[in-house]
Amino acid sequence: MTTLWDTTGSAVVKELAAQRRTGGAVMSGVALTLVVVADEGRVAEAEQAATAAAEVHPCRLLIVVRRQIEAPVPRLDAEVQIGGRLGPGEAVVMRMYGRLGLHAESVVLPLLAADAPVVTWWHEAPPERIARDALGVIADRRITDASMSPDPIAALRTRADDYAPGDTDLTWTRSTPWRATLASTIDSVAGRRGEPVRVLGGQVEGDPANATARLVAGWLASRCGCAVPVVPSTRVPGPSGIAGVVLQLDEDEEVRLQDDRKGGAVIQQPFRPEAVVALPDRSLGELIGEELRRLDSDEPYSEALESVTGATGLAARSADRDHVWFDPMRPEQAVEPTSADADGPVLPSGAAAPAPTVPDVPGDTDEVTPDAEPAAPGRRTPAAKKART
Numbered sequence: 001m002t003t004l005w006d007t008t009g010s011a012v013v014k015e016l017a018a019q020r021r022t023g024g025a026v027m028s029g030v031a032l033t034l035v036v037v038a039d040e041g042r043v044a045e046a047e048q049a050a051t052a053a054a055e056v057h058p059c060r061l062l063i064v065v066r067r068q069i070e071a072p073v074p075r076l077d078a079e080v081q082i083g084g085r086l087g088p089g090e091a092v093v094m095r096m097y098g099r100l101g102l103h104a105e106s107v108v109l110p111l112l113a114a115d116a117p118v119v120t121w122w123h124e125a126p127p128e129r130i131a132r133d134a135l136g137v138i139a140d141r142r143i144t145d146a147s148m149s150p151d152p153i154a155a156l157r158t159r160a161d162d163y164a165p166g167d168t169d170l171t172w173t174r175s176t177p178w179r180a181t182l183a184s185t186i187d188s189v190a191g192r193r194g195e196p197v198r199v200l201g202g203q204v205e206g207d208p209a210n211a212t213a214r215l216v217a218g219w220l221a222s223r224c225g226c227a228v229p230v231v232p233s234t235r236v237p238g239p240s241g242i243a244g245v246v247l248q249l250d251e252d253e254e255v256r257l258q259d260d261r262k263g264g265a266v267i268q269q270p271f272r273p274e275a276v277v278a279l280p281d282r283s284l285g286e287l288i289g290e291e292l293r294r295l296d297s298d299e300p301y302s303e304a305l306e307s308v309t310g311a312t313g314l315a316a317r318s319a320d321r322d323h324v325w326f327d328p329m330r331p332e333q334a335v336e337p338t339s340a341d342a343d344g345p346v347l348p349s350g351a352a353a354p355a356p357t358v359p360d361v362p363g364d365t366d367e368v369t370p371d372a373e374p375a376a377p378g379r380r381t382p383a384a385k386k387a388r389t
Helices: 009-023 040-056 098-103 105-111 152-161 176-193 211-224 284-291 299-309
Strands: 002-004 032-038 059-067 075-084 087-097 118-123 141-144 167-169 199-206 230-232 242-249 253-259 264-268 275-278
Touching (some): 002 009, 009 105, 032 040, 040 059, 040 118, 040 284, 059 105, 087 098, 098 105, 118 284, 141 284, 152 167, 152 211, 152 299, 176 211, 176 242, 176 253, 199 211, 211 230, 211 242, 211 299
Parallel strands (some): 032 059, 032 118, 059 087, 118 141, 199 230
Antiparallel strands (some): 002 075, 075 087, 199 242, 242 253, 253 264, 264 275
């Protein structure tokens, strides 16, 4: 590992290329670039989760820590390593001070793996509008976590208002074991009958303020075409916020799935003995690894989000985003800026700053751009609209 203090983006790129030449190729290729945006207090947790995910999905790992944006002097400290505590691949941890943190894409763009998808994960309170963060605009897949917000249900409404195909949330990922078990149980009833099963109603028992419980109820409602509320449980639910699920079926039958508090769930269905299935709580790394398996739009998530928030037409929205410049140091600034900073070009009313793109590397098959220079800290980077890959 090499630590670069008070460095530049081009120096980070050159150091990464130098380590690849001297150390030999650690991996023949990467499946994607994983950009992690984390608070300083959560960096260790984010590193551990990203490392576990990288072992399953070979990727270039770029961790961005925005520190002290109000600092008067911009500064970049970086750790560059190939093979080590952050997994078998290439990893760069960047701590940005001052206004450089507002232009993190100027350092990240030259480090993206060539011709590979980009996934951005915020391991912090989700941004209100992803278009304000260029690290989200350049991504093909964007991962947030509404549970890190003070009000997770309000955070889901924000995600619905700002949704674009390619967005997902870890509160949805945490519901996968419950959804898979419920689907297999209904299939079991249909197999016994030899005909399809209709779900006439039901309820999710748990914490109504938990985003995962609400999304499971929304998923059931969107799939079954009936109301499925979240009701308070007499038992304290686990981390998923769900203590049990009850579904009313046609032919006057009922299916119940109950958390057994031992890392499993008890399934009760007609004409079958009780069965216990594994329903363990998964680590953060396992959740990220699941989300990296697919990079296309997650339509079941958008349908569940519609059911929970009342939004419509989420899947029909454009997957492309335009970068909207927003300076958190100027709270009086309008949401849709009508002009750039004093040293930047003036934009027409309502226009958004184009999103940055990955720079071309003519005649070079290397995965980094050794000669790329970062934009000057404190200035807004002009860039072309993001091209769909």
